[in-house]
Amino acid sequence: MENKKNQRRDFLKKAGLGLATIASVSAFSSPLPTNEEKKRLAMIVDLQKCTGCGACTLVCKNENNVQDGVFWANKICKTEGKFPNVRYDYIPTLCNHCDKAPCVKVCPTQAMHKDENGITMHDTEKCVGCRYCMVACPYQVISYNGEKPHKRWRSEEKLMVGTASPKELNEKVGGDTIPYYNPERAETYPGIRPKNVVEKCTFCDHLVKKGEKPRCVQRCPSKARTFGDLDNPNDKVVSLLGKHSPFRLKENLGTEPKVFYIRNFNPGKYPR
Amino acid sequence: MKNIKSIIWYSCLIAILLLGIYGVIVQTIEGHAVTGISKQVPWGIYIAAFTFFIGISAGSTIISFIIHVFKVEHLKSIEFKTIAVGLISLVGAVLFLIADVGNPIRMMKVPIIMRNTSSVFFYSSISYYIFGGLLVYQLVNYVRAIKNPKNEKFRRNARILAIILFPLAMGIVLVPDGALFSFVKAREFWNRPLLLPHFANAALVSAVAVMVVIAYISEKIEKVELLNLSAKVLIGYMLIFLVAGVLFLDLFDILVLRYSEKPEGIEAWKALTNEHLVFFLVNILGLVFAGILLLIRKGREFPNLFYSAILIILAISAYRYNLIIIGQEIPLFKGQNVELYFPTLIEIYICAGVTSFMTLSYHILIGKLKIKSIIKNNI
Numbered sequence: 001m002e003n004k005k006n007q008r009r010d011f012l013k014k015a016g017l018g019l020a021t022i023a024s025v026s027a028f029s030s031p032l033p034t035n036e037e038k039k040r041l042a043m044i045v046d047l048q049k050c051t052g053c054g055a056c057t058l059v060c061k062n063e064n065n066v067q068d069g070v071f072w073a074n075k076i077c078k079t080e081g082k083f084p085n086v087r088y089d090y091i092p093t094l095c096n097h098c099d100k101a102p103c104v105k106v107c108p109t110q111a112m113h114k115d116e117n118g119i120t121m122h123d124t125e126k127c128v129g130c131r132y133c134m135v136a137c138p139y140q141v142i143s144y145n146g147e148k149p150h151k152r153w154r155s156e157e158k159l160m161v162g163t164a165s166p167k168e169l170n171e172k173v174g175g176d177t178i179p180y181y182n183p184e185r186a187e188t189y190p191g192i193r194p195k196n197v198v199e200k201c202t203f204c205d206h207l208v209k210k211g212e213k214p215r216c217v218q219r220c221p222s223k224a225r226t227f228g229d230l231d232n233p234n235d236k237v238v239s240l241l242g243k244h245s246p247f248r249l250k251e252n253l254g255t256e257p258k259v260f261y262i263r264n265f266n267p268g269k270y271p272r
Numbered sequence: 273m274k275n276i277k278s279i280i281w282y283s284c285l286i287a288i289l290l291l292g293i294y295g296v297i298v299q300t301i302e303g304h305a306v307t308g309i310s311k312q313v314p315w316g317i318y319i320a321a322f323t324f325f326i327g328i329s330a331g332s333t334i335i336s337f338i339i340h341v342f343k344v345e346h347l348k349s350i351e352f353k354t355i356a357v358g359l360i361s362l363v364g365a366v367l368f369l370i371a372d373v374g375n376p377i378r379m380m381k382v383p384i385i386m387r388n389t390s391s392v393f394f395y396s397s398i399s400y401y402i403f404g405g406l407l408v409y410q411l412v413n414y415v416r417a418i419k420n421p422k423n424e425k426f427r428r429n430a431r432i433l434a435i436i437l438f439p440l441a442m443g444i445v446l447v448p449d450g451a452l453f454s455f456v457k458a459r460e461f462w463n464r465p466l467l468l469p470h471f472a473n474a475a476l477v478s479a480v481a482v483m484v485v486i487a488y489i490s491e492k493i494e495k496v497e498l499l500n501l502s503a504k505v506l507i508g509y510m511l512i513f514l515v516a517g518v519l520f521l522d523l524f525d526i527l528v529l530r531y532s533e534k535p536e537g538i539e540a541w542k543a544l545t546n547e548h549l550v551f552f553l554v555n556i557l558g559l560v561f562a563g564i565l566l567l568i569r570k571g572r573e574f575p576n577l578f579y580s581a582i583l584i585i586l587a588i589s590a591y592r593y594n595l596i597i598i599g600q601e602i603p604l605f606k607g608q609n610v611e612l613y614f615p616t617l618i619e620i621y622i623c624a625g626v627t628s629f630m631t632l633s634y635h636i637l638i639g640k641l642k643i644k645s646i647i648k649n650n651i
Contacts, residue, residue, distance in 0.1 A: 076605050076607070076608065078606065078607025078608070079607070089607070105390045106455075106456075107391060107393075108386070108388055109382060109386035109387070110387075111386075126386055128374065128378045128382065128386075130372070130393065131309075131315065131373075132391070132393055135315060135456055135458070138604060139604070140605075142311075143311055144309070145374075146303045146304035146305040146307070147303040147304070195303050195374070196303060196375055197374055
């Protein structure tokens with residue numbers, strides 16, 4: 001009897017020690033980033049500066065090797081009213097990198113996750129392709145790769161007799177799947193995302209890590225986009241947000257989006 | 273003659289199954305581009321079918337609980353069928369899920385290796401393993417109990433499992449799966465507190481209706497009278513009560529959609545009365561006619577009870593389809609175009625293939641366990 005008691009005590013002691021070791025190892029193995037490293041990156045889109053040229057969409061496609069039919073940087077266009085009282089709205093959209101991102105919450109495998117800068121990132125190795133994130137996202141900015149990406153560039157069919165097929169053209173310029181392939185993208189995320197997973201804007205995290213700004217911010221011809229850290233009081237985004245009355249898309253859902261819009265035309269006259 | 277009929281029946285089932293396999297091959301090679309899903313409607317007919325069969329699985333388990341615990345003698349003859357239907361429907365529902373996801377092998381790892389405890393999907397995937405395992409164990413105990421009627425142990429085990437499976441069916445299968453939709457704030461059509469009771473009630477009514485169809489087919493083809501007159505009347509009253517519940521919730525839905533004056537409500541009402549009118553009518557009129565038929569005295573006997581059951585199954589399928597598809601078709605932003613979803617032929621092939629697979633599995637399960645003759649003798 002006594003022997004059994006001792007055995008039980010030994011077992012409990014060992015189990016306790018084991019748990020304590022596991023807890024301490026896990027606590028030290030993944031140190032949280034310090035406050036200095038941590039940022040809350042956000043983007044501001046000035047709607048009075050934005051001309052709706054679509055350059056952001058194009059450069060995003062080039063930078064991130066985005067395939068046909070998929071848009072990481074997109075837009076909402078709507079026309080309201082009847083002539084002569086017509087109102088045309090053009091709102092550029094992209095992943096809002098919400099503080100309380102519904103896609104991160106619903107993803108069963110943590111493929112959608114937050115990085116140290118508050119960017120909502122996606123891991124193609126973990127993605128099961130359930131598309132729950134697409135259903136849960138209120139901004140419709142997540143796309144699904146239903147087929148092998150860049151199918152058009154794999155085609156051997158010539159558009160006209162005597163011309164090169166897309167595949168030949170690609171081989172001629174030495175492109176990787178596509179002639180305009182950007183290898184820089186593959187530094188933090190697969191250069192071209194595979195079939196059967198979702199993909200979305202990453203705030204060009206590969207550039208951000210090098211201290212650069214996202215490509216859409218760099219290439220906007222009217223400089224309508226501003227990018228920076230919300231936690232840095234000296235950052236331009238903080239001063240712009242203080243200067244104007246910004247709005248965010250679907251704020252009522254409590255997702256805390258980090259893409260702000262300022263200087264909308266007639267903001268008070270037409271409720272959104 | 274009977275042999276020729278069964279040869280034709282099994283040949284049809286195998287042909288449909290082969291069509292389904294063809295669909296799976298095409299979808300695996302080409303990807304989900306061969307389906308009708310889009311950026312606006314990421315979930316299509318597979319998820320609608322998944323919700324339908326997961327509902328039947330949970331519903332049959334609840335009926336099994338009622339039979340076991342309340343010792344409803346009239347329904348004892350369908351006891352085995354409820355467990356078998358519960359298990360096969362669960363397998364079918366998971367197959368629909370596998371057809372829907374991009375990486376099914378990775379999905380299998382969800383509850384074990386890759387987990388996000390804030391995701392409802394995580395809990396629902398755990399529930400399939402637990403629920404499926406317990407259903408198999410219950411089936412084993414039930415078969416042993418029938419084959420060894422003197423050994424009380426197996427019957428007791430089966431009863432205990434029926435009690436354990438009841439809260440699991442209600443709590444784990446229905447709630448996470450109903451919650452998969454009702455927790456999504458982005459889709460106002462789903463984000464309603466009444467969705468869960470509606471989902472659960474529809475599950476129960478469809479499961480009872482499936483049992484009636486099975487009993488009728490057994491009576492006509494196998495010449496086994498599974499349900500006596502009292503049992504039919506009891507099931508008839510059960511169906512009246514459940515159909516009234518679903519209709520009440522449907523009516524409530526319509527009133528909220530029609531009079532909320534919220535943009536999503538207006539859009540949903542527009543979709544119900546335009547593009548989805550056929551499904552909407554099948555849903556409402558199917559339940560109304562089934563209810564009327566059941567209220568007639570002769571309606572609670574075969575074949576009228578069978579017709580009501582068919583109407584109910586059609587109505588609940590239409591409800592599930594409309595629930596999943598309209599919830600996504602409503603534009604997320606004012607002024608955005610409505611993107612309609614239509615299932616493609618490949619999707620239809622796969623759905624038919626999975627349904628055929630379930631029917632074949634049911635026949636094999638009964639044939640392998642030689643349960644048919646035992647039940648026949650008991651009756």
